[in-house]
Amino acid sequence: xxxxxxxxxxxxxxxxxxxxxxxxxxxxxxxxxxxxxxxxxxxxxxxxxxxxxxxxxxxxxxxxxxxxxxxxxxxxxxxxxxxxxxxxxxxxxxxxxxxxxxxxxxxxxxxxxxxxxxxxxxxxxxxxxxxxxxxxxxxxxxxxxxxxxxxxxxxxxxxxxxxxxxxxxxxxxxxxxxxxxxxxxxxxxxxxxxxxxxxxxx
Amino acid sequence: xxxxxxxxxxxxxxxxxxxxxxxxxxxxxxxxxxxxxxxxxxxxxxxxxxxxxxxxxxxxxxxxxxxxxxxxxxxxxxxxxxxxxxxxxxxxxxxxxxxxxxxxxxxxxxxxxxxxxxxxxxxxxxxxxxxxxxxxxxxxxxxxxxxxxxxxxxxxxxxxxxxxxxxxxxxxxxxxxxxxxxxxxxxxxxxxxxxxxxxxxx
Amino acid sequence: xxxxxxxxxxxxxxxxxxxxxxxxxxxxxxxxxxxxxxxxxxxxxxxxxxxxxxxxxxxxxxxxxxxxxxxxxxxxxxxxxxxxxxxxxxxxxxxxxxxxxxxxxxxxxxxxxxxxxxxxxxxxxxxxxxxxxxxxxxxxxxxxxxxxxxxxxxxxxxxxxxxxxxxxxxxxxxxxxxxxxxxxxxxxxxxxxxxxxxxxxx
Amino acid sequence: xxxxxxxxxxxxxxxxxxxxxxxxxxxxxxxxxxxxxxxxxxxxxxxxxxxxxxxxxxxxxxxxxxxxxxxxxxxxxxxxxxxxxxxxxxxxxxxxxxxxxxxxxxxxxxxxxxxxxxxxxxxxxxxxxxxxxxxxxxxxxxxxxxxxxxxxxxxxxxxxxxxxxxxxxxxxxxxxxxxxxxxxxxxxxxxxxxxxxxxxxx
Numbered sequence: 001x002x003x004x005x006x007x008x009x010x011x012x013x014x015x016x017x018x019x020x021x022x023x024x025x026x027x028x029x030x031x032x033x034x035x036x037x038x039x040x041x042x043x044x045x046x047x048x049x050x051x052x053x054x055x056x057x058x059x060x061x062x063x064x065x066x067x068x069x070x071x072x073x074x075x076x077x078x079x080x081x082x083x084x085x086x087x088x089x090x091x092x093x094x095x096x097x098x099x100x101x102x103x104x105x106x107x108x109x110x111x112x113x114x115x116x117x118x119x120x121x122x123x124x125x126x127x128x129x130x131x132x133x134x135x136x137x138x139x140x141x142x143x144x145x146x147x148x149x150x151x152x153x154x155x156x157x158x159x160x161x162x163x164x165x166x167x168x169x170x171x172x173x174x175x176x177x178x179x180x181x182x183x184x185x186x187x188x189x190x191x192x193x194x195x196x197x198x199x200x201x202x
Numbered sequence: 203x204x205x206x207x208x209x210x211x212x213x214x215x216x217x218x219x220x221x222x223x224x225x226x227x228x229x230x231x232x233x234x235x236x237x238x239x240x241x242x243x244x245x246x247x248x249x250x251x252x253x254x255x256x257x258x259x260x261x262x263x264x265x266x267x268x269x270x271x272x273x274x275x276x277x278x279x280x281x282x283x284x285x286x287x288x289x290x291x292x293x294x295x296x297x298x299x300x301x302x303x304x305x306x307x308x309x310x311x312x313x314x315x316x317x318x319x320x321x322x323x324x325x326x327x328x329x330x331x332x333x334x335x336x337x338x339x340x341x342x343x344x345x346x347x348x349x350x351x352x353x354x355x356x357x358x359x360x361x362x363x364x365x366x367x368x369x370x371x372x373x374x375x376x377x378x379x380x381x382x383x384x385x386x387x388x389x390x391x392x393x394x395x396x397x398x399x400x401x402x403x404x
Numbered sequence: 405x406x407x408x409x410x411x412x413x414x415x416x417x418x419x420x421x422x423x424x425x426x427x428x429x430x431x432x433x434x435x436x437x438x439x440x441x442x443x444x445x446x447x448x449x450x451x452x453x454x455x456x457x458x459x460x461x462x463x464x465x466x467x468x469x470x471x472x473x474x475x476x477x478x479x480x481x482x483x484x485x486x487x488x489x490x491x492x493x494x495x496x497x498x499x500x501x502x503x504x505x506x507x508x509x510x511x512x513x514x515x516x517x518x519x520x521x522x523x524x525x526x527x528x529x530x531x532x533x534x535x536x537x538x539x540x541x542x543x544x545x546x547x548x549x550x551x552x553x554x555x556x557x558x559x560x561x562x563x564x565x566x567x568x569x570x571x572x573x574x575x576x577x578x579x580x581x582x583x584x585x586x587x588x589x590x591x592x593x594x595x596x597x598x599x600x601x602x603x604x605x606x
Numbered sequence: 607x608x609x610x611x612x613x614x615x616x617x618x619x620x621x622x623x624x625x626x627x628x629x630x631x632x633x634x635x636x637x638x639x640x641x642x643x644x645x646x647x648x649x650x651x652x653x654x655x656x657x658x659x660x661x662x663x664x665x666x667x668x669x670x671x672x673x674x675x676x677x678x679x680x681x682x683x684x685x686x687x688x689x690x691x692x693x694x695x696x697x698x699x700x701x702x703x704x705x706x707x708x709x710x711x712x713x714x715x716x717x718x719x720x721x722x723x724x725x726x727x728x729x730x731x732x733x734x735x736x737x738x739x740x741x742x743x744x745x746x747x748x749x750x751x752x753x754x755x756x757x758x759x760x761x762x763x764x765x766x767x768x769x770x771x772x773x774x775x776x777x778x779x780x781x782x783x784x785x786x787x788x789x790x791x792x793x794x795x796x797x798x799x800x801x802x803x804x805x806x807x808x
Contacts, residue, residue: 006412006471009416012208013420013421014420016212017425018427019216021428023220048291060283063205074597075598078464078592081460081463081464089452110442114442197277214616214619221620222619222620222624223627226697228698261616265609390684395679410614410618413614413615422629479796489625489659495629495630
């Protein structure tokens with residue numbers, strides 16, 4: 001009898017910890033005056049926000065997915081651990097982005113591409129989790145909540161966006177980091193809810 | 203169906219890790235004899251205590267806020283993640299304070315101001331969470347507990363105090379850190395309960 | 405009255421953090437071009453995956469073990485803490501493997517052997533936990549689930565495999581890391597479930 | 607209405623994380639051959655085990671204390687956060703012990719004394735928590751379980767032992783670390799249960 005509760009507890013733990021660990025690698029590396037250091041390190045701060053929002057969106061989507069599960073089987077449990085492995089790996093490429101600054105365009109390219117591949121892998125593994133739970137009837141069809149439907153609708157665009165930006169990163173790595181922020185915000189913001197909210201509907 | 207339980211679990215996880223991570227950056231940097239190192243690094247230890255008590259007060263206030271929630275909507279969930287992002291960012295400016303010591307007044311000023319802005323941002327985001335939950339009727343009016351009422355009463359003074367101390371930090375950064383401790387203690391200590399306790403009431 | 409719930413919460417916390425902490429020590433140490441750094445550091449990445457999967461398998465087995473417990477006694481509680489101590493120690497030998505690269509065969513040998521001993525110790529302590537719970541009748545006989553039976557079946561082979569690979573590590577340390585991956589995958593993958601899945605049975 | 611459940615969740619999180627963070631600071635600092643490095647760094651490994659077992663004993667005692675609480679008041683909540691602050695501070699003096707090796711007897715003395723004071727502070731704050739809960743009738747008298755009674759019986763000896771060893775650390779710091787291990791084992795091992803177990807009683 002596999003317990004959904006402890007799988008959720010472990011997942012929440014790993015996701016919360018991966019979010020919080022991102023700050024450990026924030027550093028002021030470029031030389032210069034204190035204010036200049038802050039300004040020159042902007043891609044590192046950007047990557048921090050992108051990674052935090054990406055893990056945050058992943059947590060919302062994971063929450064929506066497991067909430068509706070009626071049971072968990074042994075393969076789902078392991079697939080979930082592989083998903084968590086990629087999420088908890090994200091602080092490493094995030095740090096790479098910060099460390100690559102001012103080390104030459106070569107280092108920046110490697111960092112931007114590895115970072116993009118890591119973001120893409122998290123999304124693909126989440127998709128595999130959702131597809132497996134559907135294929136094995138671990139959840140009742142038609143029980144998706146608003147977050148899960150939105151995650152499904154956005155999936156195709158997000159994967160295409162990541163792929164294009166990985167290519168872009170080979171040429172202009174710092175611009176690619178800015179595009180990853182746009183994708184992270186697109187994933188994070190529930191546009192329909194915000195519009196409904198602004199127009200006075202519930 | 204959004205689960206309040208997992209939002210609380212993630213929040214407790216992030217707040218607990220952010221508190222504990224503060225210790226990673228404590229270091230003995232100034233040269234000199236071992237005892238002198240301890241004494242000379244006092245602003246770093248002060249910032250550790252300020253950050254711990256600030257996150258601790260944030261946890262108490264967050265606890266009091268979510269306890270009374272009857273439901274959580276999709277926007278609240280994301281607003282909460284942004285609040286957590288600023289809380290889990292706090293170890294970085296805390297480390298800046300320690301690292302800026304003995305690097306000249308310029309570095310100390312930047313550190314004190316960035317630190318104050320981070321403390322202020324956490325408070326403002328908590329206020330946004332509380333205001334949103336009221337505006338959307340996520341909680342019944344009049345169900346605030348003692349911690350939440352106290353947090354509300356202190357809000358104006360704390361924001362004014364942070365703003366004044368950020369300005370102060372531009373001139374005498376180490377004194378500003380000491381004032382942040384006073385604000386953290388003011389936030390942390392439940393004066394009315396302590397007085398009631400001392401005067402023998404329950 | 406000892407609470408199983410909080411023991412599980414602490415265990416999930418320690419296991420989740422130990423998994424996530426592994427990433428802190430991933431670093432690009434060998435000199436050279438950025439792409440070359442990635443390629444040359446392969447044993448460090450391999451050790452990351454091995455450690456993650458080993459802790460993941462440990463979590464699954466621990467989950468299966470404590471799920472069936474009817475009670476927890478004071479000695480089990482402490483034995484569990486010793487098990488957690490060895491799990492949370494694993495990031496250190498994992499980092500050793502990465503740090504030993506390009507420091508000469510002597511450092512690599514020490515790293516591979518210490519790493520293997522740590523993996524073995526985790527397995528032996530898990531076995532001690534399971535044996536103690538059986539000896540003290542903390543669980544009903546015959547209530548083992550599929551994960552626990554599989555963990556029991558694989559135990560002998562895994563211990564023999566670790567011992568042989570520790571010896572191998574004295575001669576060809578980087579090959580030993582690759583063999584540890586094979587053992588981690590053998591522990592992690594539920595072959596019977598996968599075969600049943602592929603052949604269309606539930 | 608203060609929730610005991612979230613206080614326990616935060617406490618378990620901070621304790622689990624403080625335990626796991628100890629490994630971050632384990633390092634091979636003294637120069638020499640790889641095997642020599644391991645042997646020469648023994649006080650660092652000893653301090654790792656002492657800190658882990660001390661936090662582990664603190665978790666068992668905290669568990670026993672909060673388990674019997676019928677209610678939590680606002681002051682208890684804050685006292686508990688101060689207790690957690692000292693627990694989560696422990697990785698710093700533990701790291702100091704490791705870093706002080708081979709830096710001269712002066713650094714080792716400072717490290718051993720700061721370490722001992724930190725261990726003592728954790729114990730005293732736990733005592734304050736227990737005393738406050740009794741004074742405010744947060745728990746029914748006579749509901750202490752075996753772990754809490756044992757913790758109470760050992761308290762006086764442990765405080766005296768810490769004080770004597772802090773003095774000892776001023777003269778022979780590495781011996782003091784070994785004595786801290788003896789105290790940690792004395793706190794950790796439930797002698798009466800072990801004896802009952804060995805003599806065949808339940």
